[in-house]
Amino acid sequence: MSKAIICINSGSSSIKFGLFTLAEDGPRHAAGGKLEGIGTDPRLLIRDDEGNVLEQRHWENGAHLGHEELLRAIFAWSDNHLDEYDIVAAGHRVVHGGREFWQPLPIDAHVLAELESFCSLAPLHQPHNLAAIREIARHSPGMLQVACFDTAFHHAMPAVASAMALPRELSQRGFRRYGFHGLSYEYIARQLRHLDPELAQGKVIAAHLGNGASMCAMDGGRSVDTTMGFTALDGLMMGTRTGSLDPGVVIHLQLQEGLTAQQVETLLYKQSGLLGVSGISSDMRALHDSADPRAREAIDLFVWRAARHAAALMSALQGLDGMVFTAGIGENDPLIRKAICERLGWAGLLLDEEANQANAPVISAPHSRVKLRVIATDEERMIALHTHSVYQAQRSVA
Numbered sequence: 244m245s246k247a248i249i250c251i252n253s254g255s256s257s258i259k260f261g262l263f264t265l266a267e268d269g270p271r272h273a274a275g276g277k278l279e280g281i282g283t284d285p286r287l288l289i290r291d292d293e294g295n296v297l298e299q300r301h302w303e304n305g306a307h308l309g310h311e312e313l314l315r316a317i318f319a320w321s322d323n324h325l326d327e328y329d330i331v332a333a334g335h336r337v338v339h340g341g342r343e344f345w346q347p348l349p350i351d352a353h354v355l356a357e358l359e360s361f362c363s364l365a366p367l368h369q370p371h372n373l374a375a376i377r378e379i380a381r382h383s384p385g386m387l388q389v390a391c392f393d394t395a396f397h398h399a400m401p402a403v404a405s406a407m408a409l410p411r412e413l414s415q416r417g418f419r420r421y422g423f424h425g426l427s428y429e430y431i432a433r434q435l436r437h438l439d440p441e442l443a444q445g446k447v448i449a450a451h452l453g454n455g456a457s458m459c460a461m462d463g464g465r466s467v468d469t470t471m472g473f474t475a476l477d478g479l480m481m482g483t484r485t486g487s488l489d490p491g492v493v494i495h496l497q498l499q500e501g502l503t504a505q506q507v508e509t510l511l512y513k514q515s516g517l518l519g520v521s522g523i524s525s526d527m528r529a530l531h532d533s534a535d536p537r538a539r540e541a542i543d544l545f546v547w548r549a550a551r552h553a554a555a556l557m558s559a560l561q562g563l564d565g566m567v568f569t570a571g572i573g574e575n576d577p578l579i580r581k582a583i584c585e586r587l588g589w590a591g592l593l594l595d596e597e598a599n600q601a602n603a604p605v606i607s608a609p610h611s612r613v614k615l616r617v618i619a620t621d622e623e624r625m626i627a628l629h630t631h632s633v634y635q636a637q638r639s640v641a
């Protein structure tokens with residue numbers, strides 16, 4: 244039996260997972276899948292490393308099924324189909340590590356209790372991340388489980404980038420900008436070192452444009468600033484989240500309009516962004532397909548704000564050598580990339596139209612001052628690498 248680790252990236256409406264065997268040269272991808280549409284129309288697709296479909300399932304009328312039940316369905320499938328593997332560890336994306344945690348960490352009861360206390364800081368993700376951990380602990384008690392934090396990549400941001408202009412006493416209690424999508428940015432920085440070592444040394448903005456969206460200013464592969472802050476609500480406009488918002492709106496909604504804190508939370512996390520502005524969908528593809536002018540307005544606002552945040556990160560970097568697009572929209576949507584790059588043309592971004600249309604790895608024109616790239620992110624691989632290191636460290640101690 245070959246030893247393997249399973250990596251779980253449990254999000255608000257989807258669960259991505261990867262199975263990696265432990266080869267001499269590190270974890271090797273063997274199979275992976277995505278369970279999408281949790282809460283609306285759940286469907287599961289699992290493929291092996293060559294892209295062959297291993298499992299495809301659709302739950303008719305499955306809107307009521309929660310993360311736990313659907314995770315159990317994934318484990319039931321793995322029990323029946325993966326018996327040639329000895330699964331020795333499970334790695335998890337955990338969105339918030341708070342003040343204390345940033346290194347990949349074996350999870351015990353104490354760690355789990357601490358992570359629970361950060362749920363209000365990442366309500367769309369943290370409860371689901373922890374649900375997956377608990378479900379595995381039930382299913383395979385004693386198995387090593389490792390938390391890999393989305394905040395980790397930004398841990399060493401300069402103090403001025405992580406500070407908030409609040410009274411000092413609050414900052415000392417951990418009110419600071421943490422930043423998220425760290426596993427994605429760590430993977431992008433790593434890929435860039437292989438693909439384009441010269442650019443990797445330079446000043447680069449990585450734009451993770453998915454359902455959740457953020458940007459990271461990387462100097463020599465290290466995060467020096469990012470658009471998300473204390474929570475994953477800050478920064479760019481997203482599928483259902485507002486991004487940066489005048490905090491006066493929150494005060495007004497509560498004091499003048501009588502909304503409860505929970506209602507405001509739901510409004511800002513789940514009913515705003517592309518969905519709220521368009522009134523149609525949080526999905527960029529659906530907005531492109533719609534003839535409704537509100538869809539156009541939502542896209543225009545998304546682009547306007549993405550370019551505005553990118554310009555702010557250029558100031559943090561004091562220049563720009565390259566920009567990398569990643570995640571669902573960043574990897575697949577030439578129209579959005581084009582619109583953002585056009586708004587940043589003054590800073591030396593010039594697209595090669597054909598390369599952009601083809602989602603090519605390099606999409607800048609040869610004489611563009613700023614190099615433009617598309618890199619597919621792989622958070623599961625990053626989780627696998629960290630989990631493998633923790634597994635090896637534990638074995639060497641034992």
Ligand code: ADP
Binds near residue numbers: 453527529570572
């Ligand atoms: P998350 O992992 O945060 O759930 P993804 O990275 O999968 O999100 O990104 C989801 C977004 O990517 C959606 O808005 C979706 O419409 C968009 N997307 C995915 N594929 C394409 C595509 N081919 N063209 C345009 N947008 C796409």
